[in-house]
Amino acid sequence: MTKEGGKRQATGDISILIGGKAGDGVLFTGNILARLLKRYGWWAVTYRDFPSNIRGEPTRYFVRASQERIENRRERVDLLLAFDCEALVRHMPALNSGAVILCDGADAAILSHSLSSEISSFALPLRQPAREKFGHEIYKNMMAIGALGYLLGLEIRPVEDMVRDLFLERKGEAVVEANLRAVRLGYELAQKGIPQEKRWFLPRFPHDSKIILMGDEAIALGALAAGCRFFAAYPICPASEIWQWLTPRIKDFGGVVIQVEDELAALNMVIGAAFAGARAMTSTSGPGASLMMEAFSLAGMAEVPVVIAHVQRVGPSTGMPTKTQQGDLLQWIFGSHGEFPRIVLAPGNLEECFHFTIDAFNLAEKFQGPVVILIDLDLGQNLRTAEFPLAEGWTIDRGKLLSPAELLKIKPYKRYEITDDGISPRVIPGTPEGIHLVESVEHGEDGLRSEDPDIREKMMGKRMRKLKAIAPDLPPPTLFGFPEAETAVIAVGSTRGPILEAMKYMEKEGKPIKFLQLRTLWPFPAEVVSRFLQKARHLVVIENNFTGQLLALIKSQVIFDPALKVEGLRKFSPDNFTPDEIFRGLKEICQQ
Amino acid sequence: MTKEGGKRQATGDISILIGGKAGDGVLFTGNILARLLKRYGWWAVTYRDFPSNIRGEPTRYFVRASQERIENRRERVDLLLAFDCEALVRHMPALNSGAVILCDGADAAILSHSLSSEISSFALPLRQPAREKFGHEIYKNMMAIGALGYLLGLEIRPVEDMVRDLFLERKGEAVVEANLRAVRLGYELAQKGIPQEKRWFLPRFPHDSKIILMGDEAIALGALAAGCRFFAAYPICPASEIWQWLTPRIKDFGGVVIQVEDELAALNMVIGAAFAGARAMTSTSGPGASLMMEAFSLAGMAEVPVVIAHVQRVGPSTGMPTKTQQGDLLQWIFGSHGEFPRIVLAPGNLEECFHFTIDAFNLAEKFQGPVVILIDLDLGQNLRTAEFPLAEGWTIDRGKLLSPAELLKIKPYKRYEITDDGISPRVIPGTPEGIHLVESVEHGEDGLRSEDPDIREKMMGKRMRKLKAIAPDLPPPTLFGFPEAETAVIAVGSTRGPILEAMKYMEKEGKPIKFLQLRTLWPFPAEVVSRFLQKARHLVVIENNFTGQLLALIKSQVIFDPALKVEGLRKFSPDNFTPDEIFRGLKEICQQ
């Protein structure tokens, strides 16, 4: 971003960073800003970097907005709002040339001396005026919005609408009024201290075709759309948003959410509900996922359709509960005891979060077993802008679930009937003439325990066969870029966005790339991957973890040409990948 | 086995099958017979096939004895003892020509009509005389031993010694007397009904250089030898034998075994004990292993040395608790959330069960993390004969565990000090000047929680580096057979024995094989496997499961030559592999 004369050059892509301490309302401020920018018709995305501590430790929050669709923050920012001087110092290295800093703190002016001439810093008193004028520090956040509004050249109307939307319903007119005054005060303070030529003037576009939300919310929406009417879960970062969003809303759909005592109860309860006929789901993250491994195997054996959303955070163990990672890719594929069919879907953006959740329920009922939706904190908890609606019309397919009338045609009814596709007609308890047993122990067609080797073999075959039957319904990998490129990238989940952006930069440098986004991790799309690799000379597997789990998975399922150069581009620090990093990484690899 | 004149030809290898119902004492009878044959200086092995039900369902028990070392039952048997006619009918297909049947049941004689002339059947009344003469059916088992003794031409003295060993200490002279009478009665009844020429006359050899036991017991012995002094566990088939054997014996070593409320408690308690300075262990099977996944990750993150023995049974879910399988090979390698160093050892015979348990404790303390000993029910619960002693002298190496004196030289002490090999000196609580924090959350060298990306990267590096440091201490794969053979077999665990036997048969047919027994599953011995495969044209991975987990693991870690023909020889019915099956399988594959 450069400036020219008294006004900045028009920009199509701006990055803002808000820094402060947990408890400062950084998240709140950032969220409002992101929504505002979206209402300006821009594609806004956020990146939250919070400590797992309620108050006092440093936090940062990126808001990026662009006129083109984007999925991730960039590394460097144009505008820094620092709630304290510590944040100012901490984030200086992230500033672009031409950047502006707003800082609440007396030393802000002093600190600004150490800045390069390309960067300008302004003291913006927030806390003190908030306390003085409104009796509570909390108003500093709305003041910050006002100041940012001034600096970005936003019109006041959308800001005011936003405030009303936020507070009117739950807090009433008085609160709205106070907040509007805070916005205005922030605007004025900024106006006083910051010269015109430091301002951006973001153009406004129609925004109605877009929505802004988190992946967790997209999954929750998908669950409602899919007919999920029972949700049991135990709180855990970063997955609680899914069911917490659902809690007040599912009633309207005739369903219920229940917070239970632990993750063992959560999945077992969901299994009970699904067995009894509801579309049922749970969600969790690392430690909770490990606790669900036993019941996961039960769903596979008993052939009960359940959906589990797993939002990955940094491990191992408690790890870093509020940071992102793709460190649990293999857990649902090779974890748990014994062998049973399972499906692992891995959405890479908001639309896929929504869509794959619907798919998950259809798949679960069609193949009668557990389906996992695997995302990470980055995709789950950060706000991103997507097309409205996330999808247009969807169907509910309950598979071989027999109505009482259909059941009457079958006699005797056998819950685990051995069929060509391995899928046995299902009946829910309460149905007359459908009485049966569901079993965690190896069993015959009638559900009765059996230790007969022949039955064992048939039943294993039957269960595993179901994955073949369901294969055509699984989301296939998506191919991006230049199919003839020699450099092939494979990745999954949230890295999709930054990879696509990095590919553009690579293209500009004359380095074509092809990229296969895996969307079903299991059953593994071995054929598509083999074909994708056929003419490649170089494979780069990009993933947000240490050991290269995705690469190990690919290798375990596909035989490589030994001439293929295989590379892993990995990151296991507690941040997501930026397009910049991937671009640098790919460039380096391509130069080898 | 053929007969000649009035006496059978001498045999060096005999297989006996005992069939009946759960509650019949089949296990008891078989165990005594196996021990007897071992005391005769033979190599005895057993195979138990029991229902997961206390009474009433069919059971069978193989006892095989050979003058050469063997590890597994054969498919067909020479002698069948049937506690009822149902067992007779059920097991007829398993009989070798020349076989003899003893059956307790009135219809035995009738049934024998349907037999081929090569097989002879005799009614042997057991239940009724037991009840009449001794007032309790239970004596039928000792009578059966007497009858078998007659038929095998055993001397009476070792049988009597055995009875005394069994009962004298715990039950007293009267019970010994009654049982001896039962033995004699059985002998006499057999003598009356069975002509001389049907008898074998097994020669007797010195037996003192051998012992007979289960893999579970060998692990328990190894634990004592290794200095394991704390064991917490929850009952589960087929792993309870380990700690149940230890319970009355560990006191003598100053230790304790505690049965806890569930598997979550078991591993967490073991982690607490290990943190506090004890060598501590737990054991489990499938469902319990899944429940331990969360604490497994904790041990990795907190860097606490623990040992977990997992004895595999048939899954998924509750599956078939009393049957064998290798269906959980990948669970400890790729299961659990997050990424942390772990070691998975896979013993293939009794000596390895003992030895690797000692290794496991040394490794755990040297690399400071969780070590898993992975076997299966076949190896864990069946009796096998091994050389005495299982090992001759072993060491205890506690790694970087600082004494109070050593500690005083280090200041300030940092529990998670970043070192070249990744291993940080350890101090146990209670040590003055050693105060520290052990953390499940990402942390700095001092153990205090940290979310600094730089520290995160260093700590991940530090932890994962430990596996490299410990690599030379890991049990390497063992190579058997003809190093130049084109057909290469890879397998792990209990399949070792039947593979070695099948290789002999292959050799006789002029088909040389080479076989690599993996003994450390993780970290994976990729280099050795690559070298092993270099000149092979054919790879056969033999494993006791459906999906080919070992093959997937190998593929994930080693790049194959595309010309290599890869084959899986698998079995997922609830029985172990016999040498016969492997022989047939290999022959077929080699003919392709």
Add this chain to the structure above:
Amino acid sequence: MPAIKNKDSFSRKPPTWCPGCGLYGILEAMKRAAVSLQLDPASMVIVTGIGCHGRFPNYFLSYGFHGLHGRVVPVASGIKLVNPELKVIGLSGDGDAYSIGLNHLLHAARRNLSLLILVVNNRVFALTQGQASPTSPRGFISISTPQGKVEPPLDGLKLALGAGATFIARGFSGEVDHLAFLIERGLNHRGFALIDVLSPCVTYNKINTYDWYKKHIEILNQHKSMPEDLNQAWSWLNREDKFILGVLYSATRETLEEMILPDKRKTIAGLELRPEVEKVMALMEKFK
């Protein structure tokens, strides 16, 4: 008109428990209660844990779910919540309910969801061949306690009372009629009901035999009113000389299903699922 149910209406196949096992008495009592209430087998679901007791649905005819060790209560809760019209019975063991599964039991008691949980308390881990359980008596010699169990036995009813269960009772599998009476009451109870059934394991528990129990039980005479006194229940439960048999506490408070389910007339399991495009779109709009 539905056919009149008799005991055969609830028979699936003959049990293979050890002859003399207390589970036979429980099976019989359950059938008597079901007949007496004229229940429809298709409207009952029995959820069991892992243990000898877990085989129950193989012998009792109704819908059945044989799940995991210790997870009877959450599975049963999931079923009940999505279909309160079903009679949901959890049949668990002393190991299943009081060792590995205790947490779920107490939270269900707190929630007061209408489930009937029967614990087959044979005071031993039977299926795993005889280890001591939390309810085994002090001094109990078993494969896991060769020197005798050291801790005093746990009483699940005391805990459930403390957790807020609205119906607790104790029965004995040797007193089939009385047990059938308790089961009937439990099945009719609105809210969470727990029945602890003292039940001999003839194979692994040689201490707590039928004879032993005959000397150590006292049956309350209570065919009329049910006791609703916390202190009375507490003191019955603290009797050291005898097990007091009967309904020890019975009270009413709003049930979980009444409090959280959105629609009294429609079960969740019975909902006809539609994509609900409009309603979902309206929610999506809110993200604009």
Add this chain to the structure above:
Amino acid sequence: MPAIKNKDSFSRKPPTWCPGCGLYGILEAMKRAAVSLQLDPASMVIVTGIGCHGRFPNYFLSYGFHGLHGRVVPVASGIKLVNPELKVIGLSGDGDAYSIGLNHLLHAARRNLSLLILVVNNRVFALTQGQASPTSPRGFISISTPQGKVEPPLDGLKLALGAGATFIARGFSGEVDHLAFLIERGLNHRGFALIDVLSPCVTYNKINTYDWYKKHIEILNQHKSMPEDLNQAWSWLNREDKFILGVLYSATRETLEEMILPDKRKTIAGLELRPEVEKVMALMEKFK
């Protein structure tokens, strides 16, 4: 001669809990108790769960183990069993101890292992940002109960009493001296001790504030004798108007460590490990 300990002897680094959090009072009380008993920080181990309370060992100087959510008790038990010379304190939360971890708590109570378990009962899941916990009051509005919590609160002490705990007490983090007194008593108790500490969460629990508690607690005057009456404890615990603060029950019975450890003079952790070839060989002989 060891130096005299003062409160600084137990400080690691300054806490970052929200200003006003009840945890500050607990930290202070713990220090006072440690000073009063002149404990050596190197002989104490504090095990914590996951939650705001879990940060305790970052601020209190002693050996510390910050483990998993809900598993404070088993980790603490493992430590204590192999080294009974350590003072082992488990510091847990209402979510940690009474939701996910309740099973372990009650089994430890039954075993009567000498542990002091302090539950920081702020009646909310704080670290995960304010969901209702089992101890949240009825009607509690939270992110997970936007319409108010429906079930009555759970009382961990009632359950521990039923499970056989030999010491149960209730404190309030706003009554630091009283709490320090309870902690001292708990630390000196032979057997399992549970202290439930009512503790305001100023960020997520706007109902159970310091002021609210001042109106809803009643402190027993009991510096002399300790109550050993099960019925008295039960009735205190069933008081609906007030929380009764103090030691509610204290009794002696043999502890787990006394009953199961092989050697009173040697800790397992302190054993010098040798291959013990001869003893192992002798056992191996038995398989001949």
